[in-house]
Each structure stands twice: as C-alpha cells, then as structure tokens.
Amino acid sequence: MSTLRFPRGLYGVTPDWADTDRLLAAIEQAHVGGMTALQWRRKLGAPADLRVQARAVRDLCLRLGLILIINDDWRLAADLDADGAHLGRDDGLVAQARLALGSDKLIGCSCYDQPELAARRLRDDADYIAFGALYPSGVKPDAVRATLDHVRAGRRLVEDRHPPGEPATAQPRAAVVAIGGIRPDNAAPVIQAGADSIAVISALFEAPDIRAAAQRCARLFDTDPDTAPGTGTGTA
Structure with missing residues (x-):
C-alpha cells in the first residue's frame, strides 16, 4: 500500500456559517463519524470575524x-x-x-478538469491535487465539471511519480482529491476511479445526522486503495 502525504478518507469542507458554536459542534460530530481532515472555507464576513472563527476551528482541531x-x-x-x-x-x-508554511505542512491545489495543471502542481511538490466538480454542486453551481477520467488521470500522475510496490522507506506520494456534489450515495465510483480522498461540504454538514453521514462516507474507504477497481495505471 502506498503511503500518502495527505490522509486517505473523508475530507470535510466547512459551509459558510457565521455561527461558530454550531460549526464547532458539527466538526466534532463529523470527526467522530470518521472524517480524517478538515478544510476551513469561509467566504463571507468581516475579516476580524473570520479570523476569530478560524482560530476557534484551529483550537478544536x-x-x-x-x-x-x-x-x-x-x-x-x-x-x-x-x-x-x-x-x-x-x-x-x-x-x-x-516558503511561508515550511516543509512539514500540507499544500493542496485545485486542478479543476486539467490533468496538465495537476502535473505542474506535482512538479511544484503539492501534497494533493484536487479535481472537480465531479457532480452538480449546490455550493458552486457554475463550477467547471470534471469527470472520472480526470480522477483516473490524476491517479496515474501520482503513481508514475511513486509507483506501487516501491520500498516503504520511499517518500510518501501526493494524494488525489475529488470534490463537487459528492454524497455518500454517489462517491463510490469516484473512489474506485482512484480518489484517495473525497471533499464533502453539503452532504456532510447539512445532513440531518452529521455523524452518520460521515460514517457512510468513511466506510467507502474500507477496501485496500491499491487493489480497488479503477486505480493503477490502465487507460482512462
């Protein structure tokens, strides 16, 4: 199994909520359900208020x-x-x-529907490359649409740099992240295509039961990533 720089599994992305107490409670429930990483994403609000919320989220994490x-x-x-x-x-x-963050921090990059951009970001030593939107997105309805073939192409790019079966002491490889309209009931093909992680906003944080939604997503990663259908270096 390849060692990843960014964790495999459910990558929660926060909704644009001003209510910090509500957000912190939701993050905790998602974590209990199996969320492996969180992206704090807030577009609206006064800069001072955003910083206060970001710090509170940092402390909880x-x-x-x-x-x-x-x-x-x-x-x-x-x-x-x-x-x-x-x-x-x-x-x-x-x-x-x-330069600002240091060599031990993680840097991920949006690559939309562009494997060639992903290749450049990998040469820049990004820790993950993200493709999407895979499905229609309520958060970003005008987002560029990516396909499962783009996810497969991204998986080939990272594996070409770190082939399966290389020594366990080798440098961990970059991860492939998929985002955009992903839900527990449509995520399986995305993971089978080669996504190491699925970034989820609404289907996680707007779910009636956040913990249960996180568990449903997390269970999709129970198979060995190096033997899952759709991964590897076959044609897209």
Whole structure:
C-alpha cells in the first residue's frame, strides 16, 4: 500500500456559517463519524470575524488531532500554524506557500478538469491535487465539471511519480482529491476511479445526522486503495 502525504478518507469542507458554536459542534460530530481532515472555507464576513472563527476551528482541531487545511489563504494558515493550505487558481504559487508554511505542512491545489495543471502542481511538490466538480454542486453551481477520467488521470500522475510496490522507506506520494456534489450515495465510483480522498461540504454538514453521514462516507474507504477497481495505471 502506498503511503500518502495527505490522509486517505473523508475530507470535510466547512459551509459558510457565521455561527461558530454550531460549526464547532458539527466538526466534532463529523470527526467522530470518521472524517480524517478538515478544510476551513469561509467566504463571507468581516475579516476580524473570520479570523476569530478560524482560530476557534484551529483550537478544536488541535484538541481532536484532526488535520486542518485553510482554504485560499496561506498567510492565515501560517499565522494560525494550521496543518496546511489549499490553493485555487488565483491564490498564489505553491513555492510562496511552501516558503511561508515550511516543509512539514500540507499544500493542496485545485486542478479543476486539467490533468496538465495537476502535473505542474506535482512538479511544484503539492501534497494533493484536487479535481472537480465531479457532480452538480449546490455550493458552486457554475463550477467547471470534471469527470472520472480526470480522477483516473490524476491517479496515474501520482503513481508514475511513486509507483506501487516501491520500498516503504520511499517518500510518501501526493494524494488525489475529488470534490463537487459528492454524497455518500454517489462517491463510490469516484473512489474506485482512484480518489484517495473525497471533499464533502453539503452532504456532510447539512445532513440531518452529521455523524452518520460521515460514517457512510468513511466506510467507502474500507477496501485496500491499491487493489480497488479503477486505480493503477490502465487507460482512462
């Protein structure tokens, strides 16, 4: 089994909630259900209020031992000493973020429907490459649509850099993340196509039972990732 730099499994992405107490309670329930990493993503609100919430989320993640990635803002990630940052197209260079965060932090990059962009980000030493939206997204209805073939192409890219079966002492490989409209009932084909992690917003945090939704997602990763259908280096 390949060792990953970014954890395999459910990657929760926070909704744009101003109610911090509600958000913290939801994060804790998702963690209990099996969420392996969290991205704090907040687009609306006064900068001071956003920072207060980000710090509260950071403190909770430290207590839970949960990996915390800050969306868009690598400067805030560095200030909070978060576990890393997620960079979109216009959020700066991987090299800038790496210099600010340090070699031990995680940097993920949106690659949309562009394996060629993913290849460049891997050369920049990103820790994960993210494709999406895989399905229609209520959060970003106008998002570029990616396909399972893009996920397969991304998996080939990371495996070409770290082939299966390499020594356990080899450097861990970058992960493939899928995002966009993913729910427990449509995620299986995405994982079978080669996603190491699924990023979920609404189907997790807007679920009637957040813990149960997280458990349903987490159970999809029970199979060995290196033997799951759709992974490996076959044609897309």
